[in-house]
Amino acid sequence: MNYLRPASRTSIYLATMQLVIDRHFFSVLLEGRSFLPEAPSHIQDLVLPAGQRLCTKVLPEALLAGQAAVRSIIKIGYNCILIRSALFNNSNLQIQIRVEYCNWFQNHLNNDHLLDVSFFSDEAWFHLSEYVNSQNFRIWSAQNPHQFMFRKLAYG
Amino acid sequence: LECSESTPIYVSKIGVWIAVLRRRLIGPIFFNETINGQRYREQILVPFINEFDDEEVQTGYFQHGATAHTARETLNYYYKQEFYDDRIISRNLHLAWPPRSPDLTPLDFSIFGYLKNSVLRRPLHNLNELREAIILCCRTINQEMLQNIFEKKRRRIVKCLKANGGHFQSNL
Numbered sequence: 001m002n003y004l005r006p007a008s009r010t011s012i013y014l015a016t017m018q019l020v021i022d023r024h025f026f027s028v029l030l031e032g033r034s035f036l037p038e039a040p041s042h043i044q045d046l047v048l049p050a051g052q053r054l055c056t057k058v059l060p061e062a063l064l065a066g067q068a069a070v071r072s073i074i075k076i077g078y079n080c081i082l083i084r085s086a087l088f089n090n091s092n093l094q095i096q097i098r099v100e101y102c103n104w105f106q107n108h109l110n111n112d113h114l115l116d117v118s119f120f121s122d123e124a125w126f127h128l129s130e131y132v133n134s135q136n137f138r139i140w141s142a143q144n145p146h147q148f149m150f151r152k153l154a155y156g
Numbered sequence: 157l158e159c160s161e162s163t164p165i166y167v168s169k170i171g172v173w174i175a176v177l178r179r180r181l182i183g184p185i186f187f188n189e190t191i192n193g194q195r196y197r198e199q200i201l202v203p204f205i206n207e208f209d210d211e212e213v214q215t216g217y218f219q220h221g222a223t224a225h226t227a228r229e230t231l232n233y234y235y236k237q238e239f240y241d242d243r244i245i246s247r248n249l250h251l252a253w254p255p256r257s258p259d260l261t262p263l264d265f266s267i268f269g270y271l272k273n274s275v276l277r278r279p280l281h282n283l284n285e286l287r288e289a290i291i292l293c294c295r296t297i298n299q300e301m302l303q304n305i306f307e308k309k310r311r312r313i314v315k316c317l318k319a320n321g322g323h324f325q326s327n328l
Contacts, residue, residue: 095321
């Protein structure tokens with residue numbers, strides 16, 4: 001079951017724009033240069049033409065209103081949270097950090113004694129309604145449960 | 157008369173905070189509101205730090221799961237507890253913290269899944285029952301399981317490196 005709407009060009013562009021704002025690339029974006037150095041080329045090909053068309057519409061308002069307003073425009077208008085997370089997942093920067101972490105773990109933390117005294121902490125919400133955010137958690141089972149889970153699209 | 161399914165306006169849910177080491181599990185510590193820096197220090201860190209033993213404070217590393225925990229005051233709090241920041245793995249600190257990697261985080265890839273699977277198996281009627289069930293279930297996690305989990309984590313790290321940091325297939 002897939003609740004993700006097929007990504008329209010606009011929503012992908014807005015998603016990347018959010019990413020751009022997050023990375024403080026505002027100025028680069030304004031100069032019209034390639035503003036997605038981390039994105040894979042097929043995404044850039046998709047985004048850039050649509051982006052240039054939209055730039056004239058969204059950006060002036062955005063600049064007047066500030067980043068917070070842009071965020072709310074994006075959130076309300078387009079259901080792009082999931083797309084954004086997909087983009088983030090594939091971005092080279094994240095992968096680079098992850099590799100760095102793995103290397104560091106192998107070199108420094110890979111002995112029993114250190115793992116005995118090192119903490120890994122996290123928090124989670126347990127819902128009475130048995131709702132589980134399956135993006136975050138892995139649940140293992142020996143058999144196919146033949147079970148469907150109805151869940152909300154995003155947060156909330 | 158046909159009834160439609162009713163959904164409550166307010167979601168009843170409970171926040172659970174757990175820390176895990178290879179030899180034991182600390183928690184669960186419960187919270188009700190969204191965690192910000194201040195609540196994190198008051199409701200979670202204080203009870204948590206009481207559980208440290210000396211060896212853990214002096215040599216252990218500490219990896220945060222969530223990101224709201226690196227407020228400046230929180231970091232100062234660590235300094236006071238002699239838990240220096242060169243041994244804290246978190247966002248914005250110089251030790252790399254793996255973003256969006258539940259497959260590498262022991263709590264995400266195993267313990268919370270195990271807890272949710274066994275706690276939510278039978279119907280629970282209120283938050284107190286849920287709380288009790290979580291506490292009971294945490295006690296069933298023994299040292300052997302924890303060691304297995306950390307073995308898994310090592311294997312996953314190797315796989316992740318093989319996949320150059322991208323997605324990897326985690327076989328059972």
